[in-house]
Amino acid sequence: xxxxxxxxxxQLPVPRLNYGVQTGNIPLGAACLKQxxxxxxxxxxxxxxxxxxxxLGDAALMEILLGRKPDIVGFTIYCWNLTxxxxxxxxxxxxxxxxxxxxxxxxxxDNRSTLSEAVDFYVYGEGEAIFLKLxxxxxxxxxxxxxxxxxxxxxxxxxPYLQNLLEPEIExxxxxxxxxxxPYRCGYCxxxxxHDGLSFADQAHLLQGIQWALDHHVKELYLLDPSLNAHPGLxxxxxxxxxxxxxxxxEIISEIRAEAIDAELxxxxxxxxxxxxxxxxxxxxxxxxxxxxxxxSIKRFARGATLLKQRGIVAAIDLIVGLPGDDLQxxxxxxxxxxxxxxxxxxxxxxxxxxxxxxxxxxxxxxxLRFDKSPPYTLIESATFSADDMLLAFxxxxxxxxVVLFPMPDLDVSWKFGKEPMGAIPGDIAVxxxxxxxxxxLQLNSHRPLSELALLAKRLTHPYQVFIHPGLPDPDxxxxxxxxxxxxxxxxxxxxxxxxxxxxxxxPSVLSAAKLQRPHFLDQDLRYLFxxxxxxxxxxxxxxxxxxxxxxxxxxxxxxxxxxxxxxEMTDLSELSELDGILIDxxxxxxxxxxxxxxxxxxxxxxxxxxxxxxxxxxxxxMLTMPDDYxxxxxxxLNSHLNPVSPCVKR
Ligand code: SF4
Numbered sequence: 001x002x003x004x005x006x007x008x009x010x011q012l013p014v015p016r017l018n019y020g021v022q023t024g025n026i027p028l029g030a031a032c033l034k035q036x037x038x039x040x041x042x043x044x045x046x047x048x049x050x051x052x053x054x055x056l057g058d059a060a061l062m063e064i065l066l067g068r069k070p071d072i073v074g075f076t077i078y079c080w081n082l083t084x085x086x087x088x089x090x091x092x093x094x095x096x097x098x099x100x101x102x103x104x105x106x107x108x109x110d111n112r113s114t115l116s117e118a119v120d121f122y123v124y125g126e127g128e129a130i131f132l133k134l135x136x137x138x139x140x141x142x143x144x145x146x147x148x149x150x151x152x153x154x155x156x157x158x159x160p161y162l163q164n165l166l167e168p169e170i171e172x173x174x175x176x177x178x179x180x181x182x183p184y185r186c187g188y189c190x191x192x193x194x195h196d197g198l199s200f201a202d203q204a205h206l207l208q209g210i211q212w213a214l215d216h217h218v219k220e221l222y223l224l225d226p227s228l229n230a231h232p233g234l235x236x237x238x239x240x241x242x243x244x245x246x247x248x249x250x251e252i253i254s255e256i257r258a259e260a261i262d263a264e265l266x267x268x269x270x271x272x273x274x275x276x277x278x279x280x281x282x283x284x285x286x287x288x289x290x291x292x293x294x295x296x297s298i299k300r301f302a303r304g305a306t307l308l309k310q311r312g313i314v315a316a317i318d319l320i321v322g323l324p325g326d327d328l329q330x331x332x333x334x335x336x337x338x339x340x341x342x343x344x345x346x347x348x349x350x351x352x353x354x355x356x357x358x359x360x361x362x363x364x365x366x367x368x369l370r371f372d373k374s375p376p377y378t379l380i381e382s383a384t385f386s387a388d389d390m391l392l393a394f395x396x397x398x399x400x401x402x403v404v405l406f407p408m409p410d411l412d413v414s415w416k417f418g419k420e421p422m423g424a425i426p427g428d429i430a431v432x433x434x435x436x437x438x439x440x441x442l443q444l445n446s447h448r449p450l451s452e453l454a455l456l457a458k459r460l461t462h463p464y465q466v467f468i469h470p471g472l473p474d475p476d477x478x479x480x481x482x483x484x485x486x487x488x489x490x491x492x493x494x495x496x497x498x499x500x501x502x503x504x505x506x507x508p509s510v511l512s513a514a515k516l517q518r519p520h521f522l523d524q525d526l527r528y529l530f531x532x533x534x535x536x537x538x539x540x541x542x543x544x545x546x547x548x549x550x551x552x553x554x555x556x557x558x559x560x561x562x563x564x565x566x567x568x569e570m571t572d573l574s575e576l577s578e579l580d581g582i583l584i585d586x587x588x589x590x591x592x593x594x595x596x597x598x599x600x601x602x603x604x605x606x607x608x609x610x611x612x613x614x615x616x617x618x619x620x621x622x623m624l625t626m627p628d629d630y631x632x633x634x635x636x637x638l639n640s641h642l643n644p645v646s647p648c649v650k651r
Contacts, residue, residue, distance in 0.1 A: 008070035012081035031160035077104035079375035108357030151199030229260035261304030285330035411609035414618035428640035445469035457488035479513035581609030
């Protein structure tokens with residue numbers, strides 16, 4: 001048989017500033033397409049594995065795509081990967097002109113920021129039916145865009161996990177679609193418009209999926225349903241799930257309208273193994289609820305959420321800041337409602353995103369909404385919420401709920417293997433992705449040739465760190481190196497770690513050399529990390545033995561280098577708590593460090609951020625203190641053997 005075409009589907013992750021952190025970048029849409037195309041034996045559809053797509057920098061990923069040269073490349077587009085996907089589409093088109101398809105929730109008829117000459121076809125809504133047409137009938141491409149319901153295909157297809165099309169072991173999470181379409185019409189949401197009507201998964205397929213999750217020891221199953229309460233025959237389904245998941249080994253999570261929960265339903269959820277629900281309250285302000293077309297009885301909401309909580313199910317309540325019709329006082333009342341009803345265990349507070357395709361976007365002028373024009377389209381101000389009010393609202397929620405809504409990235413300034421003698425020149429630190437090594441921690445301890453850095457730039461992870469060691473005081477070389485690395489990776493966030501520099505680095509000058517695409521998604525998404533807008537995609541960390549605070553502008557943090565011959569005690573940690581963290585670099589056996597880690601892991605939330613100089617001990621600390629946030633297999637550190645002529649590669 002002769003292959004008619006080779007297709008590669010990929011989904012790029014939410015950009016992050018910590019390597020190895022969970023991304024949730026599960027290419028479920030791509031797996032549904034591959035499954036649908038199974039009826040076409042002359043077409044080969046591959047999915048770029050999650051472990052590759054999520055952790056490689058731009059240049060390394062591009063090398064892989066160019067190595068494969070598929071005839072068709074399909075991108076799943078979300079607001080967080082739109083600009084990076086456009087970059088890849090345009091580069092691929094320049095290099096060998098494959099056909100490019102864009103689909104996913106960001107692709108809406110009114111979203112002009114997705115338009116590019118490089119994209120051959122835009123898929124609105126569900127993808128399976130159009131994908132098949134594109135593969136079977138070449139004239140379909142001439143339409144350039146289309147929308148076609150795929151409910152019938154969805155209903156008759158079991159979960160793609162059952163055909164081993166996805167890798168649940170990476171984050172130990174499985175996604176199972178129970179429904180497509182939504183019966184509600186919230187003004188800030190596009191999902192309800194992307195599907196004609198509602199399609200429900202076949203119950204036998206759902207139960208098969210749950211059994212598969214148990215058989216494969218999946219820890220967490222996410223039932224993808226915009227509102228599980230609207231699922232027909234829900235109580236019957238829950239009874240059947242509880243029989244399969246009788247020991248509750250599988251933790252099930254989903255989304256629901258709290259008003260729909262009564263005591264019987266809450267009991268059934270608990271018996272079936274549900275552990276967490278995302279529940280959109282958004283606001284208690286009647287005017288805001290009316291404008292967003294989301295009628296809510298707040299009394300019934302409180303009762304439903306409390307019923308879940310009483311059964312040990314976490315009710316994660318969402319609130320939105322900046323809704324039309326709401327103001328600072330109204331938002332304050334929403335916060336009080338959540339706090340007074342004791343529902344703040346896992347509260348999430350977001351700024352309003354004025355998304356393409358939504359009623360809010362179409363009526364943004366009438367509603368007085370001024371928002372960022374690039375993803376995630378964050379509200380800047382509205383007729384009733386000034387820019388200052390937005391900041392005050394987040395401050396208020398943080399104080400009332402005692403949470404940090406926009407935390408700084410986790411601290412990981414590990415840079416060597418513990419067996420290195422003190423003072424030795426460290427080598428780059430790599431990780432194995434697929435069958436190859438890529439650099440996550442690059443060391444600058446002397447002038448490395450720019451030609452060598454240009455080669456290494458093609459082997460960087462997403463994100464990556466650059467360690468500037470004391471032997472390299474030359475700011476011009478540092479800037480040149482950053483320019484070379486970032487020019488090859490214009491969408492990959494990175495951190496520069498200055499190890500005991502002679503002078504406090506002037507970060508605006510270093511930043512001016514970086515060739516990142518601006519505004520970067522993180523610049524917009526982490527807008528509220530600091531009051532003034534600006535860089536959020538490059539992080540600067542100063543590691544010093546001097547505890548005097550000298551490095552605290554936006555995106556700067558200072559870490560104390562604990563190089564003493566003993567481990568810090570609680571009193572030491574509190575003395576250093578004004579700084580942004582402590583790097584523990586104590587010579588001695590691993591056993592002593594591990595004993596310290598075991599002693600302090602339970603206090604991690606109440607002590608400064610801690611890091612360890614040894615990458616393996618750092619990995620241990622992360623897995624002890626944040627096991628649900630990191631992917632253990634992504635943190636299997638290795639020595640780099642990428643360039644044997646490099647002065648930095650010693651092993
Ligand atoms: S926000 Fe949720 S409930 Fe509202 S329309 Fe969108 S998917 Fe449906």
